[in-house]
Amino acid sequence: MDIALPELEHISRQLASLERPKKPKMLVVDDEPDNLDLLYRTFRRDFNVLRAESGVMALEVLAAEGEVAVIISDQRMPEMKGTEFLSKTVPQFPDTMRIILTGFTDVEDLVDAINSGQVYKYITKPWDPNELKAVVQRAVETYDVQKHRTEELRRAQSQTILLGTLVKVTQEATGLEQALEAIAKTFGETYEADGCTLQLVEAGKPGTLQGNYGTALPSLGDDPVVQEAIATQKPQVKVNESAEEGVLAHLVLPVLFQSASIAVLSLRWGKPFSLQEDELLRLYLAAQQIALALTCVRFGQDWRVAA
Incomplete structure (x- = not known):
């Protein structure tokens, strides 16, 4: 029953060869079109950038597109604040990194959002493009680590279910x-x-x-x-x-x-x-x-x- 490591390594490499590098997805949300365009131009080379002009529209984009690695959202928007919108994304997309752009001192909203894990970082307006890029880079690295852990946990749970099924089959x-x-x-x-x-x-x-x-x-x-x-x-x-x-x-x-x-x-x-x-x-x-x-x-x- 012994399997040499080189054989497993060969199989792993063969399967991995099918994976094509894809740009991670990013969603940018701002009610000001100029800001949306600026964010799009800043990140389009490294990300598949999705855009929305409100929290309501952003939720619709996520429903259609699925999970994204990073969300960058303005805080002050009509209908729904950025922190309110981001809180709605947590249950379905817990691994997504959330960044708030704010030109106001909404200390209570931001502190509550950060403490509850809904916001990874906040950036004040006007933002420095290099600073924002650095924050996003760290956010993506954190997202990748969290996704890996989540996938490991899911597969471990699936393995337990699988072995339980074998026992059940044996008995029933x-x-x-x-x-x-x-x-x-x-x-x-x-x-x-x-x-x-x-x-x-x-x-x-x-x-x-x-x-x-x-x-x-x-x-x-x-x-x-x-x-x-x-x-x-x-x-x-x-x-x-x-x-x-x-x-x-x-x-x-x-x-x-x-x-x-x-x-x-x-x-x-x-x-x-x-x-x-x-x-x-x-x-x-x-x-x-x-x-x-x-x-x-x-x-x-x-x-x-x-x-």
Whole structure:
């Protein structure tokens, strides 16, 4: 069951090669068009800059565009103050960095907003472009760190759910087909795959029993990546392999029991999806728990028939 680090590193690099650097998103909010234009010109080279002339419009932009790395908002605007607008963005976008521009001494509003974590920094008008750029740079770095931590926590929680599902399948599944479907669904959801297949191996080839989640491939038996995973008993990956079928990355993990491949787990993504080496190792080890779950289900099935 040992997997050499260079193999995991190779797979991680292959998946990472699909990631194309993208400009982070920024939302600038000000009721003065000249200020909006100035902010846009200041940051357009490094950011995908979205604009809004009020807090209400800014909320609509976020609803349509999703999370942004940084919001820069004027404090004094009609209808809604900047701090009020920013407070409304916290529940849905907790990792976003929020910066207030103010030409007034609204000490109470600003102190409350900063203390409650709604505002990362405030800048007084007229602002110095270099100072603002430096503040935004630090804000983006903080955003990246927070997103990484949030993603790590989410994946750790998903891993716990995944292992819990394997235990539940072991205890409750009444047959192999039901178990295969439940396990494929859980792995597919945990790793945000567009398609996931768990298929039993018979005589060294993918057999007839399988469980599917999402978009299924016509046949795993004809796939050289699957054949290689079974033959070598090691994870295999292929990127950009089936563009016409919407498969950008295909990761295949052999499921081993007593030094034999008893099943293969196929995860497929139609969009860039990266996994670090430690995440790949956890995924591989979780896949090996499938062998125990399937063996228990098969034993339980045989036991019920005998009884």
